[in-house]
Amino acid sequence: MSKKNTPRNLLMESKDLCVYYGEFKAVKNASIPIYENTVTAVIGPSGCGKSTFVRSLNRMNELIPGVSVTGAILFHDQNIYDSKVDPVQLRRRIGMVFQKPNPFPKSIYQNVAWGPKINGMTESLDDRVEEALKKAALWEEVKDKLDQSGLSLSGGQQQRLCIARAIAMEPEVILMDEPCSALDPISTGRVEDLLYELKKKYTIAMVTHNMQQAARVSDYTTFMYQGDVIEFGETEKIFTRPAKKQTEDYVTGKFG
Amino acid sequence: MNEQHYQKVLFRRKLVGKVLAFMCVMAAFSAFVLLVVLISKIFYDGWAYLNWDFITNFPSRFPSKAGVLSALTGSLWVIGLTCLIALPVGVGASIYLEEFAPKNRFTKLIDLNISNLAGVPSIVYGILGLVIFVRGFGFGRSILSASMTMALLILPIIIISSKEAIKAIPNATRYAALALGATRWQTVRDHVIPSALPAMMTGIILAVSRAIGESAPLLVVGALGYVAFNPKTPMDSFTVLPIQIFNWAARPKAEFHQLAASGIIVLLVVLLAMNSLAILIRYRYQRKLK
Numbered sequence: 001m002s003k004k005n006t007p008r009n010l011l012m013e014s015k016d017l018c019v020y021y022g023e024f025k026a027v028k029n030a031s032i033p034i035y036e037n038t039v040t041a042v043i044g045p046s047g048c049g050k051s052t053f054v055r056s057l058n059r060m061n062e063l064i065p066g067v068s069v070t071g072a073i074l075f076h077d078q079n080i081y082d083s084k085v086d087p088v089q090l091r092r093r094i095g096m097v098f099q100k101p102n103p104f105p106k107s108i109y110q111n112v113a114w115g116p117k118i119n120g121m122t123e124s125l126d127d128r129v130e131e132a133l134k135k136a137a138l139w140e141e142v143k144d145k146l147d148q149s150g151l152s153l154s155g156g157q158q159q160r161l162c163i164a165r166a167i168a169m170e171p172e173v174i175l176m177d178e179p180c181s182a183l184d185p186i187s188t189g190r191v192e193d194l195l196y197e198l199k200k201k202y203t204i205a206m207v208t209h210n211m212q213q214a215a216r217v218s219d220y221t222t223f224m225y226q227g228d229v230i231e232f233g234e235t236e237k238i239f240t241r242p243a244k245k246q247t248e249d250y251v252t253g254k255f256g
Numbered sequence: 257m258n259e260q261h262y263q264k265v266l267f268r269r270k271l272v273g274k275v276l277a278f279m280c281v282m283a284a285f286s287a288f289v290l291l292v293v294l295i296s297k298i299f300y301d302g303w304a305y306l307n308w309d310f311i312t313n314f315p316s317r318f319p320s321k322a323g324v325l326s327a328l329t330g331s332l333w334v335i336g337l338t339c340l341i342a343l344p345v346g347v348g349a350s351i352y353l354e355e356f357a358p359k360n361r362f363t364k365l366i367d368l369n370i371s372n373l374a375g376v377p378s379i380v381y382g383i384l385g386l387v388i389f390v391r392g393f394g395f396g397r398s399i400l401s402a403s404m405t406m407a408l409l410i411l412p413i414i415i416i417s418s419k420e421a422i423k424a425i426p427n428a429t430r431y432a433a434l435a436l437g438a439t440r441w442q443t444v445r446d447h448v449i450p451s452a453l454p455a456m457m458t459g460i461i462l463a464v465s466r467a468i469g470e471s472a473p474l475l476v477v478g479a480l481g482y483v484a485f486n487p488k489t490p491m492d493s494f495t496v497l498p499i500q501i502f503n504w505a506a507r508p509k510a511e512f513h514q515l516a517a518s519g520i521i522v523l524l525v526v527l528l529a530m531n532s533l534a535i536l537i538r539y540r541y542q543r544k545l546k
Contacts, residue, residue: 058435060431060434060435063430063431063434065359088437088438088439089437090437091434091435091436091437092436092437093437095435095436096431096435098428098431098432098435100428102426102428102429102431102432103432104429104432104433104447105429105450105451114433114436114446115436115437115438118436118437118438118439118442118446119436119437162432165432165436166435166436169436169437
């Protein structure tokens with residue numbers, strides 16, 4: 001891969017991040033860099049802490065009662081867990097797409113427009129909505145039915161609507177928590193194609209259950225196991241020449 | 257397991273299913289029959305006195321001149337004011353408890369007590385209203401006292417059902433909104449409340465229907481049996497339909513029993529009108545959400 005040699009700007013970095021659910025330590029001392037305009041995949045078996053890790057990148061994990069965090073996540077050299085940082089402001093810059101498509105029970109237009117609206121970005125809102133839907137590769141399918149409910153779309157379309165909704169905020173980072181796990185193979189393919197386009201403008205961190213998907217779409221891969229980051233590296237390397245035995249066993253399908 | 261035995265058991269399993277289904281149909285049917293019998297009896301008795309004069313006349317000791325005007329306006333006053341007090345407080349409390357309050361021992365205790373309050377007999381609320389609103393605050397035997405008492409009575413029902421409605425909204429919706437950089441309140445205002453509203457309305461309909469039919473607490477608070485004027489302010493004395501009906505039904509003359517039946521018809525119409533209004537609102541919101 002040629003992109004290996006281009007220098008990457010470090011956009012986010014977790015440093016000794018530990019996340020606890022009460023007493024249980026779900027993420028143990030994770031230190032992972034996230035580079036600008038790349039897709040970073042987080043893989044690992046169920047319960048390895050990969051979703052927890054990604055959710056801690058925009059402080060969504062705080063919404064679960066009993067969660068506590070130690071260590072730091074630097075975003076533009078600022079620790080997002082600093083008491084000065086407002087999670088509401090942070091999430092405007094670090095968007096999120098969830099495992100199950102969760103459009104609002106409102107029209108397609110309203111789904112995309114709501115985020116900008118509540119954040120006061122009401123100028124040329126129609127253009128912004130159109131732009132976001134185009135970037136999410138959904139515009140052609142919905143441009144004649146923007147006033148229909150977002151729930152009337154198919155699962156794959158709903159997920160792209162959720163991506164459009166995140167894009168409309170023009171975030172710097174988009175977090176995705178297994179965005180394709182509820183989708184059929186064709187919809188999955190479309191979302192994967194989309195990721196390739198999206199990383200030109202955004203930085204993406206994605207949890208996936210599906211190793212082939214990680215291999216196909218990501219530039220960097222993190223392998224987690226039982227809360228530990230076993231290995232982080234360029235995707236090509238992780239899948240062909242992993243440094244650790246555990247990583248090799250997992251990516252070759254010996255366990256997990 | 258041999259085939260013959262399987263067939264025998266299968267036959268029995270299916271039979272049990274059929275018998276139970278039949279029993280459920282009968283249960284539903286008996287409720288329906290009971291309602292039909294009740295309503296037809298009331299219409300049979302009350303039809304004679306049911307005309308426009310019955311609605312526009314004040315009560316009288318002559319059955320032919322008697323009407324429900326003061327009771328009807330009294331009921332509408334009490335219900336209107338009760339809604340004004342109970343709906344904002346009830347819905348507000350449920351939103352706070354579900355969306356904003358920390359989940360700790362104290363809020364659990366509040367939850368538990370609200371559930372208990374829903375089971376307190378209505379006459380107890382009447383006594384409470386008498387002590388606090390009529391005497392304590394000095395509102396007297398007025399519509400205001402009655403409405404506040406009634407609001408206390410239906411608040412637990414409204415809070416519990418609204419809480420359930422809010423609880424039923426999936427967290428995915430909240431997360432979606434918060435991940436866009438929304439505040440808690442923006443999330444609740446634009447997504448949680450609109451989605452929960454249809455279910456909330458169901459609880460509110462039940463609560464308000466109960467308040468319309470309730471008479472015991474109002475007797476204690478001081479609704480009058482005979483009112484020959486329309487209340488003009490919340491501080492006026494009053495009567496309500498159930499009390500007017502009770503008053504007529506308690507008299508020895510048979511004509512008054514017929515008047516009571518006519519009064520019940522008016523009460524039913526008011527009840528149905530209010531319910532249909534609420535259902536209409538619910539329907540409009542549900543359609544918007546689809």
